[in-house]
Amino acid sequence: MPSPYGTGPILSNGEHEMSERESMPFDVVIVGAGPAGLSAAIRLKQLAAENNAEIEVCVIEKGSEVGAHILSGAVFDPRAIDELIPDWREQGCPMAATPVTENHHWVLTKTKKMAIPHIATPSFMHNKGTYTGSLGNLCRWLAEKAEELEVQIFPGFAAAEILYNEDGSVKGVATGDMGIGKDGEHKADYTPGLELHARYTFFAEGARGHLTKILKRQFDLEANCEPQVYGIGLKELWDIDPKKHVPGRVIHTQGWPLDDAWGGGFLYHQANGQVALGFVVALSYQNPHLSPFQEFQRWKTHPEIRKILEGGKRVSYGARAINEGGWQSVPKLAFPGGALIGCSAGFVNVPRIKGSHTAMKSGMLAAEAAFRAIQADRTSDELSDYQETLNDSWIAEELKKVQNVEPCVDKFGGTIGTVLGGIDMWMRQLGIGLPISMKHDPDYKHMGRADLYPKIDYPKPDGVLTFDRLSSVFLSNTNHEEDQPVHLQLKDPSIPIQVNLPLYDEPAQRYCPAGVYEVVGQEEGNPRFQINAQNCVHCKTCDIKEMSQNINWVVPEGGGGPNYPNM
Structure with missing residues (x-):
């Protein structure tokens, strides 16, 4: 029986089963060690030092280490970090290594490119003053700065459940139990989760956070906004021929190979002779035969992209959903006892393909609101001034321009x-x-019937420039404990075969960038839906795109998932 106030079981008398858990009290608990969560933690400690106050801050991260689950291009706007740590460049932040020196925007046909002149786009699209590098490494550096300020960071601990006070306000979170087998029974190494109690809890889970979904329903946070919509971003890191490498060169493309779907590619010349390249497909696409992964591989065969990569070697791969709803999809941000920050709320500037700076600023604004509340001896109430200050901030100004x-x-x-x-x-x-x-429809409502759309003939991978999904997942260093409950939950196990296969040719086989979902036994006339949960790179695409919202993504054991280096 599901709890109305969380994701775990409740006893027959209605009380939550918590007796085995230990608890730890903090002033602020932050779920997620991404740019937003770490910026919030740093800002809280800065304010405490400036005001000679004591404040206990904890950050929990489901990845095995800070940065393990961070995936972005990235071209980084320093506006927020300039406010947070003004001397970040002098302190040796790795993001400062490669300023953007060239900015190109191409429209592709199958064999040609057309460059869009700068004069055709507003100045904020020109990437002046930005940097390109690994967002994961930026987060690792921010974590070091946070720990220097005595923020407690716990990697490898997944927030599995929201805890509530008797009045319904958020009390904190509980981390997931460890050592539970596939059958739901405790194994020899079973360890119960830990309760983290706080005056205020910030949810910085990234796009489509599984606890954020619960909070949106619980507190009706989307009552006055459009539904969030998403893209799936796929990325590879390549070592290329030094003669072809131009540090700071940034390329964005649109057009081929996509026809009816919206999306585009990027290729950034970063430090150490590497290029970061990737492809984003809006999840509002209609053709169920489309495979975002295959579109990415096909994009690399364009002559202008191929000539950059020839002679190089792919060294890493990953994928992650991206918020694309813009300002009109930002939900109510504060609720009793907590707040949404970063991509849990959705502050990505879609035309600029940037959201790290807005995520960081949102964390800083939430931190300032929580600090004022704690100084006033408040607890577990609604941080309404966070919402107000954000609505008056440069985040709102920037997002409204492109909404x-x-x-x-x-x-x-x-x-x-x-x-x-x-x-x-x-x-x-x-x-x-x-x-x-303008309004949005949820992405899952856009999928069309398989018989109404043409099948797409994707070329076989050559193993040099283009690759299959399984060899790609290998480069993501993804690992999960195999003997644990499947974290990709089907609300109705019959839907994939009885509904999705005949109507849509079960598109989960194609929209998943990691080969998690397969239909096996179809040739023998006995089709079966197979979930290879150990391959999951935590992108959340299935949770977003499944047509009847039948897949519910929940956290696996802490520390599981990808381990992205330099991504």
């Missing part, structure tokens, strides 16, 4: 939608934008 770009493409298609979205973006830049905020 209609994604929905224009969604409504009118790639070519016309890009033109209309660009016009609206220019008008808003000039202060004369249309006084409307």
Whole structure:
């Protein structure tokens, strides 16, 4: 029987089964050691030092180490970190190693490219003053700065459950139990989860956080906003021929190989002779035969991309869902006892393909609101001033300028939608934008029937430039304890074969970038839906795109999942 106030079981008398757990009290608990969570922790400790106050801050991270689950391009806007740690460059932050020196935007056909001149786009699209590097390594560096300020960081601990006070306010979180077998029984190494209690709990889980989903329902946080929509971002890291490497060169593409779907590619020349390249596909696509992974592999065969990679070697791979809803999809941010920060809320600037700076700033604003509340001896109430200050911040100003770009493409298609979205973006830049905020439909509602769309003939991988999913997952260093409950839960196990297979040719086989979902036994006339949970890279695509919302992604044992180096 599911608990109304969490994800764990309840006893027959209605009380939660907590007797085995130990608890630890903090002033603020932060779920997720990404840019938002770590910035919030640092800002809280800075304020405590400035005001000669004591404040206990804890950050828990489901990855085996800080940065293990962080995946981004990334081209990094330093606006927030300039506020948080003004001398970050002088302190040796790895993100400072490669300033962006060139900015290119190409429209691709199958064999050609057309460069879009800078004059055609507003100045905020030009990447002036930005840097390119590993967001995971930035988070590792931020974690060091946080620990220097005596923030307690616990990697390898997954927040599995929300805890509530008697009045319904958030009390904290509980980490997942360790040592439970597939059958649900305790193994010899069973260890119960730990309760982390706090005056305020910040949820910085990233896009489509599983606890954030519960909070949105529990506190009706999306009552006055559009539903969040997403893209799936896939990324590889390559060592390339030094003669071809131009540190700081940034390339974005749109057009081929996508036809009806919206998305595009990126290729960033970063430090150490490496390029980070990737492909993003909006999850509003309709053709169930489309495979985002295969589109990425096909994109690399374009002559302009191929010539950069030839002679190089792929060294890493990963995938992660990205918020694409924009300002109109930002939910209510504060609720009794907690707040959403970073990509748990969704502050990505979609045309700029940037969200780390806005995530960091949101964490800083939440920290300032929580510090004021704690200084006033408040606890577990609603941090309404966080919402107010964010609405008046440069986050809101930046996102409002681009709020209609994604929905224009969604409504009118790639070519016309890009033109209309660009016009609206220019008008808003000039202060004369249309006084409307376009609406979204959830991504899962867009999927079309398989018989209404053409199958896509993807070429076989050559093992040099293009690859299959299993060899790619190997490079993500993904690992899960195999003897544990499956963390990809089917609400109705019959739907994949009885509904999705005949109507949609079960697109989970294709939208998952890690080969988690397979239909086996189809040739023998006995199809069966197989879940290879150990392959999961925690991208959350299945939780988003499944047509009847039948897949519920929950956390596996802490420390499981990918271990991304330099991503």
